[in-house]
Amino acid sequence: MRRPAVLLAIALAALLAPAVAAPVHQLSSRNKLLLVSFDGFRWNYDQDVDTPNLDAMALEGVKARYMTPAFITLTSPCHFTLVTGKYIENHGVVHNMFYNTSSKLKLPYHTTLGVQGWWDNGSVPIWVTAQRQGLKTGSFFYPGGNVTYQGEAVTLSRKEGFLHNYKDEAEWRANIDTVMEWFTQEGLDLVTLYFGEPDSTGHRYGPESQERKEMVMQVDRTVGYLRDRIRLSGLESSLNLIITSDHGMSTVNKNASDLVELHKVSNFSFKDIEFELLDYGPNGMLLPKEGMLEKVYEVLKDAHPRLHVYKKENFPKSFHYANHSRVTPLLMYSDLGYVIHGRVNVQFNNGEHGFDNKLMDMKTIFRATGPSFKRGLEVEPFESVHVYELMCRLLGIVPEANDGLLSTLLPTLREEAGDAAPSTSLATPPSGSALLPSGRPHLVTGLLVAAILLAKVA
Numbered sequence: 001m002r003r004p005a006v007l008l009a010i011a012l013a014a015l016l017a018p019a020v021a022a023p024v025h026q027l028s029s030r031n032k033l034l035l036v037s038f039d040g041f042r043w044n045y046d047q048d049v050d051t052p053n054l055d056a057m058a059l060e061g062v063k064a065r066y067m068t069p070a071f072i073t074l075t076s077p078c079h080f081t082l083v084t085g086k087y088i089e090n091h092g093v094v095h096n097m098f099y100n101t102s103s104k105l106k107l108p109y110h111t112t113l114g115v116q117g118w119w120d121n122g123s124v125p126i127w128v129t130a131q132r133q134g135l136k137t138g139s140f141f142y143p144g145g146n147v148t149y150q151g152e153a154v155t156l157s158r159k160e161g162f163l164h165n166y167k168d169e170a171e172w173r174a175n176i177d178t179v180m181e182w183f184t185q186e187g188l189d190l191v192t193l194y195f196g197e198p199d200s201t202g203h204r205y206g207p208e209s210q211e212r213k214e215m216v217m218q219v220d221r222t223v224g225y226l227r228d229r230i231r232l233s234g235l236e237s238s239l240n241l242i243i244t245s246d247h248g249m250s251t252v253n254k255n256a257s258d259l260v261e262l263h264k265v266s267n268f269s270f271k272d273i274e275f276e277l278l279d280y281g282p283n284g285m286l287l288p289k290e291g292m293l294e295k296v297y298e299v300l301k302d303a304h305p306r307l308h309v310y311k312k313e314n315f316p317k318s319f320h321y322a323n324h325s326r327v328t329p330l331l332m333y334s335d336l337g338y339v340i341h342g343r344v345n346v347q348f349n350n351g352e353h354g355f356d357n358k359l360m361d362m363k364t365i366f367r368a369t370g371p372s373f374k375r376g377l378e379v380e381p382f383e384s385v386h387v388y389e390l391m392c393r394l395l396g397i398v399p400e401a402n403d404g405l406l407s408t409l410l411p412t413l414r415e416e417a418g419d420a421a422p423s424t425s426l427a428t429p430p431s432g433s434a435l436l437p438s439g440r441p442h443l444v445t446g447l448l449v450a451a452i453l454l455a456k457v458a
C-alpha cells in the first residue's frame with residue numbers, strides 16, 4: 001500500500017506544478033494525425049452540391065475559406081509541398097513526370113510515383129522526420145509515400161496498382177478500414193491517405209459537370225464514413241483529422257478560336273529544341289539547343305496573348321518555382337481555359353489544373369477536426385506551405401527547415417494542454433468561460449495520471 005501512496009503524492013504534486021504536469025500529459029496522450037487528400041477538390045465544390053458531412057466537419061472543427069496551393073498546381077509537386085512545408089523550387093519535385101534532359105527519358109505520373117530519386121532530392125518529408133523522432137507512420141496511396149528518403153522508408157505504405165480505378169467507393173471504404181487498423185492495431189501515429197477523386201472526374205467531364213457534382217457527393221459520403229469509423233474505432237478523442245487537397249480545376253476552352261498551339265507559331269521550330277516537356281495542361285518547359293536560347297525566346301515571348309514565356313531567371317519570383325536545377329532555361333504557362341499544345345494537339349480533357357495559383361479556380365480546401373482543433377472556426381485563406389508546421393506541432397515533433405510559419409495556423413488550435421477543456425472559439429462562448437482558471441486542464445490531467453498510476457500498481 002505504500003507505493004500507490006507515494007505515486008499519488010507525486011501525481012498531486014504534479015497537479016500543483018503545471019511545469020511538471022505538461023510533459024507528463026504529452027507523454028501519456030500524444031494525439032494521432034490523419035491527413036486526407038481528395039485530389040483536385042476545388043475550394044468551392046461544396047457550394048453547388050449538398051455536402052452534409054463536410055458541413056458538419058466545419059461546424060465541429062476548423063474550415064479555411066480556401067487554401068492557396070503551391071505553383072505549379074500539379075498533383076505530385078503540390079502534395080510534396082504539404083508534407084515538406086517547402087515551395088516547389090525548394091523541394092525539387094517540380095513536375096508530375098520524371099524527366100531527364102540529357103537522356104530525354106520522360107516517365108508518366110504513375111511510374112514517377114515509384115522513382116525514388118525524383119522524390120528524394122534533399123528534402124525529408126514529415127513521415128521520415130516523425131520516424132526519426134520515435135513515431136510510426138503510414139502512407140496510403142499518398143504521392144511520395146512509397147519511396148525511401150535518405151535510405152528510410154515509411155513504416156507502412158500502399159501504392160496504387162497500375163490500372164487503379166480511382167472512383168470505386170467500396171474500395172475507398174476498405175482503404176479507410178485499413179487505415180483505422182493501422183492506427184488501432186499497428187500503433188501508427190501519422191497516416192497520409194490519398195484519393196484520386198474528384199480530380200479524375202473533373203478532368204474528364206469538366207468541373208461544372210453533373211458527373212463532378214455526383215463525385216463530390218461520393219467524397220462527402222466518404223467523409224461521413226471516415227468520421228463514423230474514427231468514432232467506432234475509439235479514436236475520436238485522440239485523432240486529429242485534416243482533409244485537404246492539392247489544387248482546384250478549371251474548364252478547358254476546347255473550342256476557342258485562339259488555341260495555344262506551338263506548332264502553329266511562325267518561325268518557331270522544334271529543330272531548335274533539345275528537350276521539351278509539353279502537352280501537360282497549361283505548363284511547358286523547353287531546353288533549346290546550344291546557342292538557340294535567344295532565338296527561341298524571341299519567337300515565343302509574344303507569340304500568343306494567352307501564353308506567358310519566360311527565361312528561367314526572369315520567371316516571377318512570387319511563384320517560388322523556377323529556382324531549381326531541374327527547371328529548364330525556358331518555361332511557360334497559359335491563361336485559364338487554355339492548354340499548351342506542342343507538336344500536335346493531343347490534349348482532350350474538359351478540365352485542367354496547373355494554372356497560376358492566384359486564380360480562384362486553382363484554390364482548394366482545408367478542413368480539420370479533432371481534440372486539438374477549435375470548433376466552428378472559419379479562418380482566412382492561407383498558403384499550403386503552412387500545413388507542415390501545423391502537422392509537426394500536432395505530432396509534437398521538431399520540424400525540418402521549411403518555408404511555412406507555425407504562427408499562420410496556430411490560431412486554429414485550442415489552448416496548450418487544453419485538449420480536454422471546452423471550446424472557447426465559438427462565436428458566442430459560454431458566459432464566464434474566459435474566467436475559468438487556466439489550471440483546470442492540469443487538474444484533469446493530474447487526476448488522470450493518479451488514476452492510471454494507481455491502476456497500474458493495483
Ligand SMILES: *[C@@H]1O[C@H](CO)[C@@H](O)[C@H](O)[C@H]1NC(C)=O
Binds near residue numbers: 100101117
Ligand atoms: C540523366 O541522363 C544522363 C545521360 O544518360 C545520366 O548520365 C544521368 O545520370 C541521368 N540523371 C538522372 C538524374 O537520372
Ligand SMILES: *[C@@H]1O[C@H](CO)[C@@H](O)[C@H](O)[C@H]1NC(C)=O
Binds near residue numbers: 092120121122325
Ligand atoms: C536533385 O536531382 C538532380 C537531378 O534531377 C540532381 O542533379 C541533384 O543533385 C539532386 N539534388 C539532391 C540534393 O539530391
Ligand SMILES: *[C@@H]1O[C@H](CO)[C@@H](O)[C@H](O)[C@H]1NC(C)=O
Binds near residue numbers: 159
Ligand atoms: C511500396 O508499397 C508496397 C505495397 O503497395 C510495399 O510493399 C513497399 O514496401 C512500399 N515501398 C516503400 C519504399 O514504401
Ligand SMILES: *[C@@H]1O[C@H](CO)[C@@H](O)[C@H](O)[C@H]1NC(C)=O
Binds near residue numbers: 254255
Ligand atoms: C466543341 O465542339 C465539339 C465538336 O467540335 C462539340 O461537340 C462541343 O459541344 C463543343 N463544345 C462547346 C463547349 O461548345
Ligand SMILES: *[C@@H]1O[C@H](CO)[C@@H](O)[C@H](O)[C@H]1NC(C)=O
Binds near residue numbers: 266267299
Ligand atoms: C520570321 O523570320 C523572318 C526571317 O527572319 C522574318 O522576316 C519574319 O518577320 C519573322 N516572322 C515573325 C512573325 O517573327
Ligand SMILES: *[C@@H]1O[C@H](CO)[C@@H](O)[C@H](O)[C@H]1NC(C)=O
Binds near residue numbers: 323
Ligand atoms: C536559389 O536557390 C539557391 C539554392 O539552390 C539559393 O542559394 C538562392 O538564394 C536562390 N535564389 C533565389 C533568388 O531565391
Ligand SMILES: [Zn+2]
Binds near residue numbers: 199247
Ligand atoms: Zn492533383
